[in-house]
Amino acid sequence: MSHTVLVCDDAIFMRTMISDILSEAGYEVVGEAETGAQAVELYRQLKPDLVTMDIVMPDVGGIDAVREIVKIDPDARVLMCSAMGQQALVVEAIQAGAKDFVVKPFQPSRVLEAVQRVLG
Amino acid sequence: MAGARILVFRIAELLCGAEVTAVREILPRQEATRVPGAPGAVTGIINVRGQLLPLVDGRRALGQSPAADRGSIVLLEVDGQTVGFTVDEVLDLFAVSADDLSDSGDLPGVDPGVVRAVGRRGGESFVLLDFDALLDPIISV
Amino acid sequence: MDRSQYAELFLAESREHLSTVNQLLLEWERDPQASEPVQGIFRAVHTIKGMAATMGYGKVADLAHRTENLLDLLRRGDLSATDEILELLFQSADSLDRAVEASVAGREADLDVSAVVRAVDQAATAYEQMVPRPAKARPSAPVVAAPPGVGRRVQVVLRQETPLKGARAILILRRVEALGTLFAVEPAPVALEAEGFDGRFAFRIEAAVSDEVIERTIREAGDVERVELVAEEAAAPRPEAAGGPARHIRVDLRRLDALMNRIGELVTSRDRLAALSTQRADPELEDLAVGISRLSGELQEEIIQARMTPVWQVFDRFPRLVRDLARRLGKQIAFRVAGKEIELDRAILEEIGDALVHLLRNAVDHGIESPDERTALGKPPEGVIELSAARERATVAIRVQDDGRGIDREKVLAKAKARGLVEPSTETLTDDLLVRVLARSGFTTAARVSDVSGRGVGVDVVADRVRALGGAVEVQSRPGEGTTFTLRLPTTLAIVRALITRVGEERYALPITHVAETLDLDAAAVTQVDGRDAMTLREAVVPLVHLRQLLEVSGEEPARRPVIVLQIGERRTGLVVDRLVGQQEIVVKTITPLTGMLPIFSGATILSEGLPVLILDAGALV
Structure with a gap:
C-alpha cells in the first residue's frame, strides 16, 4: 500500500508541483490545504502518513499548524517547505516537531529524499 | 456562571468574594513603600519573601472611605501578575453552587463594572469581584 | 523536469498576488501606520519568489527576494513606510508584473530589472542589512558541562x-x-x-x-x-592563570541569575543580622554576624566573577563585519580593537552586541569618506575605525571611534528644529545636545531615506538599549576629524553600589554609576536659568532637580541639604535631597509597572530591615 500525503501550501502552483512530484514517485496525495487551519482540519480527517507544509502562509502559519498537528498526533510526520534565508523559521519548526525540511527551489530528487527520510 | 470555591472577606461594610483559584495566600498587613505617581488606590510596594509586589488598598479601589491599617492582605494572581489587596477581615472559604450566584443584581455603593456576580452566603449577599476589571486601570502592562 | 506545464498556473497565481500587492500598497499609502498591509504584501512577494525560483525564472526570483528583504525591514519596524519607500514598492510591483509576463512568454533574456533592483537594494542595505537579527529567545537544550572523559x-x-x-x-x-x-x-x-x-x-x-x-x-x-x-577522550587541561589549571564549564545564564537572586537575599539577611547584633550588644552574636558577613561578601564576589565575560567574545565577530561592509561600500578601512580582555557581566555583553553593530555600521557607512574624498581632503585614503573597551571609575567605557567626516551638526540641528526638539533660537549643537537629539526615539526614522550622508541612523535604538542597562551614551564629533561614540556601562547588573538618600520620611537608592560628586547646597549659589533652579559649580551652570518637589513630598525642608551631582557625558544635573543616609550594595529587583508611576525609577531594592526602596534612574534625571 502506498503512503498517503497531505500537501499544504498557499500557492496552487506549489501544491500542484509537489503533488505531481510525489504522485509520480508512487505516493498517494490524499488532500491539499491552502491554509494552516485547513491543514490541521484535514490532518484530523485524513490521518495521512506525511504532511508537506509551507512555512509562510496567511492566517495560521506553517509553524503553528505543525504545533497543532503534533498535538493531535505526537507521531505526525511533517516535512517543512522553506525558502533560502528562513533558517530561523525552519529551526523553530523543528523545535515545534517537524521531522525534516526541503528548501525551494525544489529539485524533485531532494524532495523525494527528504520524504523517504521522514517516512523511513 | 458555574459554581466555585470562594474566599469571602469584608471591605468596610461590603461583603466581597474572590475565586480561590486567583488567591495565592493571605498575609498580615505590612508596611508598604509609596510609589510616586501611582494611582490613589495603590498603597505602594511590599516585600513578600524577596519579591516586590504592588499593594492595592481594597477600600480605595472600591470607593469606600479609607480606614486604619488593620486587617489582612490577600495575594492575588491576576493576568500573570501577583498583587496584594488589602481587606478589613477575611471571613470564610466556602463552595457556592451556580444556583447561589447570579450574573445580575446590583449592590448599592459598588461599581457594577467590577462585579462578576452576586452570590449569597447564609442570609447575606456578597459581590464576587472582577479583579481583572478592578486592576486594569492600575497595572500598566 | 519539464516546467512549461506549470507556466500557466504560475502566471495566473502571480497575477493574483500582484494585484493583492497593489491593493495593499494603496491601503498602506492611505494609512502608513497600519501594520496589516505590509504583512500581506510580504507574504504575496514571498510566494512569488518561491514559485519563480522553482520555475527557474531567476530575474523574477531575484527582484522578489530583494523586495522581500526591504519588506522585512518594514515589517519589523526597522524602516518606516515613507513616501519614497512606498513609491519604490509600487515600482517594484510594476517591475515584478512585467518580469512575470516576460518570463512566462519566454522573453526573460530581454528583461532588465537592474535599475529597480539597485534602488530596492539601496533602500534596504544602506541602512539595515548588516544588522543581524537578534537571536529569538528559544528554549534550547541546556548546555551541560561534560565531566572529563565521560561519553x-x-x-x-x-x-x-x-x-x-x-x-x-x-x-x-x-x-x-x-x-x-x-x-x-x-x-x-x-x-x-x-x-x-x-x-x-x-x-x-x-x-x-x-x-x-x-x-x-x-x-x-x-x-x-x-x-x-x-x-573516552581525555580532558585536555589548559594552563591558565596562577593557582593551577582552570577548568571551564558552561552554565546557563538563568542559573547564574537565580544564584545571584539567592545571594541577594542572603546579603539582605546578613545586613539585618549585623544590625541586630549591634543592637543586642552580644559579643558572640557579633562574632557570628561578622563571620557570616565576610562569607557572604566573598560568595557574592565569586558569583559576580563567574558572570564576568571578556568583551572579545563579542568583539571578535566585528572585524569580518567591518571588512565586508567596507568592501561593499568601496571604503578602505583599518579596523583596530583594543581592550579585548576587559570583562563585563555576561547579560550586559549579550545586550550590547546589536548596539555596537549599529555604531560600527554607521562609522563605515556615514563616518569614513570614500578613498577619493579622503585624498582630496589631504587625509590618507584608508580610514581608521577603533573599537575599544576600558575600565573607567566604576564603569566600563566602550568606544567606537572613526577618523571620518564627523556629524553634520547643521543638518541635524535643522532637522531637530523642524521637529521641535530644540529651542528655535539654538544656534549650535554642543556634543551634549547632539547626543540628546540623536537619542530621541524615532528622530532618525524620518531622516533615513532622504538623508544618506547624515549621521545618526539607529542611535536612538542604541541609546535605548544602553539606558535600559543603566548606562549612558556620549558622543564627541569634530567636523573633518571624526566621531567617537562612548557607551558607558555598569560592570554588573544584579548588584550595584548605591547612595541611599532621604526625602521627608522616604528613602531612595541612587546607583553611583553616574554620581560625580556630592556637596552641600549653597543657597547663595542658586540662580535661575530658563525659569528653573540652577547652581554654579566651578564656573559652570548645573541645573537643579529638587527630589522633594518631583516626588511631591510634603513637610518642611531641612535648612542644610546635600546636592548629588549626576553626570552623563558632559551633561550634569544636581539632585537636591534632604539627607544622605549612606552608601551600600543593593540588589536590583524589577517591579510591576503601575499606571502613572513617574518614569524615573529603574527598579527597587530591599534594605536591611526588609522594606522596599525605589531605585532612581540617573539617565532619566540628567
Whole structure:
C-alpha cells in the first residue's frame, strides 16, 4: 500500500508541483490545504502518513499548524517547505516537531529524499 | 456562571468574594513603600519573601472611605501578575453552587463594572469581584 | 523536469498576488501606520519568489527576494513606510508584473530589472542589512558541562552543498538526543544558526547504544558528509592563570541569575543580622554576624566573577563585519580593537552586541569618506575605525571611534528644529545636545531615506538599549576629524553600589554609576536659568532637580541639604535631597509597572530591615 500525503501550501502552483512530484514517485496525495487551519482540519480527517507544509502562509502559519498537528498526533510526520534565508523559521519548526525540511527551489530528487527520510 | 470555591472577606461594610483559584495566600498587613505617581488606590510596594509586589488598598479601589491599617492582605494572581489587596477581615472559604450566584443584581455603593456576580452566603449577599476589571486601570502592562 | 506545464498556473497565481500587492500598497499609502498591509504584501512577494525560483525564472526570483528583504525591514519596524519607500514598492510591483509576463512568454533574456533592483537594494542595505537579527529567545537544550572523559565525542561534517546547514545540524542534534544525553555541543546552538556556520560541529554523547547506531541515526537525518566517533577522550587541561589549571564549564545564564537572586537575599539577611547584633550588644552574636558577613561578601564576589565575560567574545565577530561592509561600500578601512580582555557581566555583553553593530555600521557607512574624498581632503585614503573597551571609575567605557567626516551638526540641528526638539533660537549643537537629539526615539526614522550622508541612523535604538542597562551614551564629533561614540556601562547588573538618600520620611537608592560628586547646597549659589533652579559649580551652570518637589513630598525642608551631582557625558544635573543616609550594595529587583508611576525609577531594592526602596534612574534625571 502506498503512503498517503497531505500537501499544504498557499500557492496552487506549489501544491500542484509537489503533488505531481510525489504522485509520480508512487505516493498517494490524499488532500491539499491552502491554509494552516485547513491543514490541521484535514490532518484530523485524513490521518495521512506525511504532511508537506509551507512555512509562510496567511492566517495560521506553517509553524503553528505543525504545533497543532503534533498535538493531535505526537507521531505526525511533517516535512517543512522553506525558502533560502528562513533558517530561523525552519529551526523553530523543528523545535515545534517537524521531522525534516526541503528548501525551494525544489529539485524533485531532494524532495523525494527528504520524504523517504521522514517516512523511513 | 458555574459554581466555585470562594474566599469571602469584608471591605468596610461590603461583603466581597474572590475565586480561590486567583488567591495565592493571605498575609498580615505590612508596611508598604509609596510609589510616586501611582494611582490613589495603590498603597505602594511590599516585600513578600524577596519579591516586590504592588499593594492595592481594597477600600480605595472600591470607593469606600479609607480606614486604619488593620486587617489582612490577600495575594492575588491576576493576568500573570501577583498583587496584594488589602481587606478589613477575611471571613470564610466556602463552595457556592451556580444556583447561589447570579450574573445580575446590583449592590448599592459598588461599581457594577467590577462585579462578576452576586452570590449569597447564609442570609447575606456578597459581590464576587472582577479583579481583572478592578486592576486594569492600575497595572500598566 | 519539464516546467512549461506549470507556466500557466504560475502566471495566473502571480497575477493574483500582484494585484493583492497593489491593493495593499494603496491601503498602506492611505494609512502608513497600519501594520496589516505590509504583512500581506510580504507574504504575496514571498510566494512569488518561491514559485519563480522553482520555475527557474531567476530575474523574477531575484527582484522578489530583494523586495522581500526591504519588506522585512518594514515589517519589523526597522524602516518606516515613507513616501519614497512606498513609491519604490509600487515600482517594484510594476517591475515584478512585467518580469512575470516576460518570463512566462519566454522573453526573460530581454528583461532588465537592474535599475529597480539597485534602488530596492539601496533602500534596504544602506541602512539595515548588516544588522543581524537578534537571536529569538528559544528554549534550547541546556548546555551541560561534560565531566572529563565521560561519553563519546562525535564530530559531524555536513555536505558542502547542504542548504540551511544550521537547521540541518539542529535536526541531527534532535535526533541523537533521543538516544542519550548530549554534552558540550560545539559550536553552541545559537552559533549553529549564525551566517558563517560551515557545517562542522561536535558534541559528546552518553548513551547505551553502539557507535553504529549513533552513526546511523546521524546519517539518517540527511546531508551528512562524515561522522567520526572518539571514545573516552581525555580532558585536555589548559594552563591558565596562577593557582593551577582552570577548568571551564558552561552554565546557563538563568542559573547564574537565580544564584545571584539567592545571594541577594542572603546579603539582605546578613545586613539585618549585623544590625541586630549591634543592637543586642552580644559579643558572640557579633562574632557570628561578622563571620557570616565576610562569607557572604566573598560568595557574592565569586558569583559576580563567574558572570564576568571578556568583551572579545563579542568583539571578535566585528572585524569580518567591518571588512565586508567596507568592501561593499568601496571604503578602505583599518579596523583596530583594543581592550579585548576587559570583562563585563555576561547579560550586559549579550545586550550590547546589536548596539555596537549599529555604531560600527554607521562609522563605515556615514563616518569614513570614500578613498577619493579622503585624498582630496589631504587625509590618507584608508580610514581608521577603533573599537575599544576600558575600565573607567566604576564603569566600563566602550568606544567606537572613526577618523571620518564627523556629524553634520547643521543638518541635524535643522532637522531637530523642524521637529521641535530644540529651542528655535539654538544656534549650535554642543556634543551634549547632539547626543540628546540623536537619542530621541524615532528622530532618525524620518531622516533615513532622504538623508544618506547624515549621521545618526539607529542611535536612538542604541541609546535605548544602553539606558535600559543603566548606562549612558556620549558622543564627541569634530567636523573633518571624526566621531567617537562612548557607551558607558555598569560592570554588573544584579548588584550595584548605591547612595541611599532621604526625602521627608522616604528613602531612595541612587546607583553611583553616574554620581560625580556630592556637596552641600549653597543657597547663595542658586540662580535661575530658563525659569528653573540652577547652581554654579566651578564656573559652570548645573541645573537643579529638587527630589522633594518631583516626588511631591510634603513637610518642611531641612535648612542644610546635600546636592548629588549626576553626570552623563558632559551633561550634569544636581539632585537636591534632604539627607544622605549612606552608601551600600543593593540588589536590583524589577517591579510591576503601575499606571502613572513617574518614569524615573529603574527598579527597587530591599534594605536591611526588609522594606522596599525605589531605585532612581540617573539617565532619566540628567
